[in-house]
Amino acid sequence: MIIPPLLPCLGARFLVTSLLFMTSAALIAEKRSGPWGPSITALALVLALPVLVVIGFLFVPAGEVWGHLAATVLRDYVTNSLGLMLGVTIGTLIGGVGTAWLVSMCRFPGRGLFEWALLLPMAMPAYIIAYTYTGLLDFPGPVQTLLRGWFGWGFGDYWFPEIRSLEGAAIMLSLVLYPYVYLLARAAFLSQSLCVLEVSRTLGNGPWRTFFTVALPLARPAIAAGLSLALMETLADYGTVQYFGVATFTTGIFRTWFGLNNPAAAAQLSALLLGFVFLLIAMERLSRRRARYHDTSQRHQTIRRLPLRGWGAALALVFCLIPVALGFLVPAGQLAVWALTVADTSFDAAFWNLVLHSLGLAAVAALLALALALVMGYGRRLLPTRMVNSAVRIAGMGYAVPGTVIAVGVIIPFAWIENSLDAWMRARFGLSTGLWLSGTLIALLFAYLVRFLAVSLQTVESGLGKIKPAMDESARSMGMRPGEVLRRVHMPMLRGSLLTALLLVFVDVLKELPATLILRPFNFNTLAVRVYELAADERLADAAPAALAIVLAGLLPVILLSRSITQSRHAQST
Amino acid sequence: MSPTHRSLIAASLAALSTLPLQALATEVNIYSARGEELIKPLLDRFTAETGVRVNLVTGKADALLQRLQSEGVNSPADLLITTDAGRLYRAKEAGVTQAVTSERLNAAIPAAYRDPDGHWVGLSLRARPILYVRDKVQPAELSSYEDLADPKWKGRICIRSSDNVYNQSLVASLIANQGAEATEAWAKGLVGNLARPPKGGDRDQILAAAAGQCDLAIANSYYFAGMLTSAETEQREAAGKLGLFWPNQEGRGTHVNISGAAMTISAHNKDEAVKLLEYLASDAAQTWYAETNGEFPVRPEVPVSATLAAWGEFKPDSLNLERLGELNGEAVRLMDRAGWK
Numbered sequence: 001m002i003i004p005p006l007l008p009c010l011g012a013r014f015l016v017t018s019l020l021f022m023t024s025a026a027l028i029a030e031k032r033s034g035p036w037g038p039s040i041t042a043l044a045l046v047l048a049l050p051v052l053v054v055i056g057f058l059f060v061p062a063g064e065v066w067g068h069l070a071a072t073v074l075r076d077y078v079t080n081s082l083g084l085m086l087g088v089t090i091g092t093l094i095g096g097v098g099t100a101w102l103v104s105m106c107r108f109p110g111r112g113l114f115e116w117a118l119l120l121p122m123a124m125p126a127y128i129i130a131y132t133y134t135g136l137l138d139f140p141g142p143v144q145t146l147l148r149g150w151f152g153w154g155f156g157d158y159w160f161p162e163i164r165s166l167e168g169a170a171i172m173l174s175l176v177l178y179p180y181v182y183l184l185a186r187a188a189f190l191s192q193s194l195c196v197l198e199v200s201r202t203l204g205n206g207p208w209r210t211f212f213t214v215a216l217p218l219a220r221p222a223i224a225a226g227l228s229l230a231l232m233e234t235l236a237d238y239g240t241v242q243y244f245g246v247a248t249f250t251t252g253i254f255r256t257w258f259g260l261n262n263p264a265a266a267a268q269l270s271a272l273l274l275g276f277v278f279l280l281i282a283m284e285r286l287s288r289r290r291a292r293y294h295d296t297s298q299r300h301q302t303i304r305r306l307p308l309r310g311w312g313a314a315l316a317l318v319f320c321l322i323p324v325a326l327g328f329l330v331p332a333g334q335l336a337v338w339a340l341t342v343a344d345t346s347f348d349a350a351f352w353n354l355v356l357h358s359l360g361l362a363a364v365a366a367l368l369a370l371a372l373a374l375v376m377g378y379g380r381r382l383l384p385t386r387m388v389n390s391a392v393r394i395a396g397m398g399y400a401v402p403g404t405v406i407a408v409g410v411i412i413p414f415a416w417i418e419n420s421l422d423a424w425m426r427a428r429f430g431l432s433t434g435l436w437l438s439g440t441l442i443a444l445l446f447a448y449l450v451r452f453l454a455v456s457l458q459t460v461e462s463g464l465g466k467i468k469p470a471m472d473e474s475a476r477s478m479g480m481r482p483g484e485v486l487r488r489v490h491m492p493m494l495r496g497s498l499l500t501a502l503l504l505v506f507v508d509v510l511k512e513l514p515a516t517l518i519l520r521p522f523n524f525n526t527l528a529v530r531v532y533e534l535a536a537d538e539r540l541a542d543a544a545p546a547a548l549a550i551v552l553a554g555l556l557p558v559i560l561l562s563r564s565i566t567q568s569r570h571a572q573s574t
Numbered sequence: 575m576s577p578t579h580r581s582l583i584a585a586s587l588a589a590l591s592t593l594p595l596q597a598l599a600t601e602v603n604i605y606s607a608r609g610e611e612l613i614k615p616l617l618d619r620f621t622a623e624t625g626v627r628v629n630l631v632t633g634k635a636d637a638l639l640q641r642l643q644s645e646g647v648n649s650p651a652d653l654l655i656t657t658d659a660g661r662l663y664r665a666k667e668a669g670v671t672q673a674v675t676s677e678r679l680n681a682a683i684p685a686a687y688r689d690p691d692g693h694w695v696g697l698s699l700r701a702r703p704i705l706y707v708r709d710k711v712q713p714a715e716l717s718s719y720e721d722l723a724d725p726k727w728k729g730r731i732c733i734r735s736s737d738n739v740y741n742q743s744l745v746a747s748l749i750a751n752q753g754a755e756a757t758e759a760w761a762k763g764l765v766g767n768l769a770r771p772p773k774g775g776d777r778d779q780i781l782a783a784a785a786g787q788c789d790l791a792i793a794n795s796y797y798f799a800g801m802l803t804s805a806e807t808e809q810r811e812a813a814g815k816l817g818l819f820w821p822n823q824e825g826r827g828t829h830v831n832i833s834g835a836a837m838t839i840s841a842h843n844k845d846e847a848v849k850l851l852e853y854l855a856s857d858a859a860q861t862w863y864a865e866t867n868g869e870f871p872v873r874p875e876v877p878v879s880a881t882l883a884a885w886g887e888f889k890p891d892s893l894n895l896e897r898l899g900e901l902n903g904e905a906v907r908l909m910d911r912a913g914w915k
Binding site: 073138245259342418514522523534541 | 638644742
């Protein structure tokens with residue numbers, strides 16, 4: 001028995017109840033807001049469906065397996081997940097905020113280059129960087145073999161950091177996730193009104209003090225948004241921790257589901273995982289309390305960057321070089337070396353077909369996610385009721401849920417709806433409607449939206465947050481309807497954020513594996529699927545060309561992204 | 575012609591009923607846990623020989639099984655292919671498979687590698703032998719899986735995580751043979767003998783052993799074969815330092831698993847699906863498994879490749895593989911308790 005037959009009924013009941021509850025609440029809200037409230041709530045609800053299905057499993061009895069988990073492995077899951085989150089927090093904050101401050105506020109050799117190069121690791125999927133570093137740094141790898149050769153050491157004669165460990169996983173994830181923090185922090189630093197910083201400087205604060213007392217607190221919402229993206233991705237990571245043998249919540253979910261054959265307990269673990277995310281969000285909200293962070297001045301002049309010389313410049317350069325080198329140059333170099341060894345057989349027509357599929361899916365998903373994020377982000381600004389707030393919040397939670405769990409959350413309700421309809425049509429008209437969503441690209445795109453909406457939503461909302469409400473009020477007082485305000489006032493001001501949202505989702509979908517693997521139609525493969533299949537068979541060299549293609553395809557949007565931020569800054573300052 | 579167009583096909587079938595049936599394209603739809611590289615070439619040959627088109631989705635067995643279950647009677651899939659017996663058993667238990675009646679399959683495939691009720695058939699064999707570093711271990715020191723818990727191997731064994739189904743199946747086979755209690759004691763002993771916490775895949779264990787981190791590695795035979803014939807020099811050199819030992823030859827035989835296939839309860843293309851299964855059990859296909867992926871043919875009379883033949887004949891465990899599926903959950907709990915990461 002894999003899914004108790006009881007579950008569809010229970011799940012459906014749970015869904016219908018929450019649906020009724022939320023719509024009725026939305027209808028009450030409608031009196032004040034026109035069509036925005038209910039539409040957003042309904043939309044959020046549809047997107048929350050997979051997560052709700054997972055939560056619905058809480059009502060399915062899981063048997064005595066919890067006793068077993070608590071007695072054996074649960075402690076490891078919790079401590080390792082927390083440890084990983086702590087490590088990634090430290091890593092991404094130092095790497096992301098530090099570099100963002102240096103390239104936006106200081107002048108040193110290579111600054112212009114680093115401005116965009118710091119984004120490069122974003123194109124590198126975490127599981128791929130984990131494979132390459134293991135290949136390089138593990139006991140049998142070239143680095144340790146070389147050391148042994150030089151010094152005549154054998155096994156046990158010397159100490160070398162163990163790459164496949166909790167610390168190693170935290171470093172791998174930090175290396176590819178710090179760009180989220182960097183990106184948002186940099187945008188925040190750049191958009192801070194020069195006046196504020198100048199006032200701080202004229203009050204006698206040095207550059208360091210200005211950074212810690214003015215710039216950093218002002219950039220906090222953006223940094224928090226970036227960090228929460230990084231942490232949610234950390235919680236959802238399966239590939240890296242599984243390969244490194246670190247038992248986290250995510251590996252525990254899979255083990256409980258498939259190894260112990262207990263989907264109810266696995267889904268309950270997923271629900272616990274969501275608890276982590278709630279806690280994260282609540283803590284951030286709580287610490288921010290009622291503070292608001294709008295720009296009050298429209299005077300954005302180009303910042304005069306603090307020139308660094310001598311050791312200062314050298315340190316800044318090294319500080320920026322480390323994440324780029326470790327997060328991109330080294331692993332990409334290793335991939336290129338591997339790819340060369342199999343180049344003669346790899347680049348056939350089928351390969352280009354994969355590239356096409358990956359790019360097409362990523363582009364469509366990114367556009368859809370952007371549209372949804374705009375509607376929902378703006379709707380929440382328009383109507384910050386508790387109902388809309390929580391609906392949007394739940395819809396964005398999919399980011400922290402492992403892709404496989406999301407995919408199952410998509411399969412169950414979709415197939416249930418289709419099969420129910422089919423049964424009804426057969427009984428009523430003797431006509432079979434079959435499956436028209438499951439196994440199509442629509443189901444796959446839906447899963448992408450559920451999984452990655454948080455990315456575009458966070459970006460759009462952090463952009464919207466900087467536009468002071470007075471703008472909305474004056475536009476509305478001039479007779480514009482809400483939709484018009486969004487289109488004619490906000491969207492032009494948000495151009496940078498919109499592009500960021502678009503490109504972030506694009507890169508994320510490009511790298512996405514588990515949902516693609518489960519939901520894709522017949523005879524439809526992507527680059528990530530190809531990498532997985534070969535890597536799962538432990539053929540890393542054969543996997544390298546497709547992995548490299550993912551990285552390269554991700555590069556273009558990353559570079560575009562970086563340019564656009566600089567440009568939007570210039571446009572604003574003139 | 576995709577499965578979503580089935581109704582269209584049905585309509586055109588009705589319209590074209592005057593034409594001979596063979597002129598129309600027929601198809602089989604497969605959910606496969608075998609990667610594309612390890613199944614597509616065979617499917618292409620099948621299509622070339624029979625004209626039956628094959629549509630393929632690959633993925634992880636558990637997820638495909640979940641998809642199959644949710645889609646229920648309307649699922650487009652005709653066959654489910656997995657790389658272990660445990661999942662086939664699980665599919666049968668979940669009620670998403672049906673019995674296949676084929677004299678040819680029954681005659682070709684030994685009973686141990688078929689479901690007693692005919693719900694699934696094995697298509698290739700995967701053995702899990704002990705690999706030893708030639709400079710450090712004499713084959714005479716080795717005997718059985720049970721012996722790996724002996725303190726003489728302290729700090730000398732490499733094996734991957736208990737998350738992996740191959741280890742779960744191995745432990746399930748031990749439980750079937752000697753009971754849960756003895757197996758738990760064995761697992762604790764084995765964990766105490768590990769050279770390092772379990773990490774990486776099977777090839778990683780072989781690489782670590784070759785580099786000197788441990789003296790024994792437990793890995794599936796086809797990974798070892800893949801490394802011996804690899805295009806990468808490092809892989810070939812590493813594997814070259816190790817020898818292969820078939821454990822438990824005095825007793826029940828070496829633990830084996832299968833990759834196999836089951837027909838789904840929703841199968842719309844039964845005849846074509848059976849035809850494909852028969853093809854996959856044919857001489858040509860069976861030889862291909864050995865030549866391309868270093869797996870053993872499920873039919874003992876089919877010759878193996880030179881790499882595999884060099885390891886000598888071995889006696890496989892004759893335990894009906896259904897037991898591996900039944901005992902999988904118990905095996906995982908036992909490994910949790912033993913502290914096998």
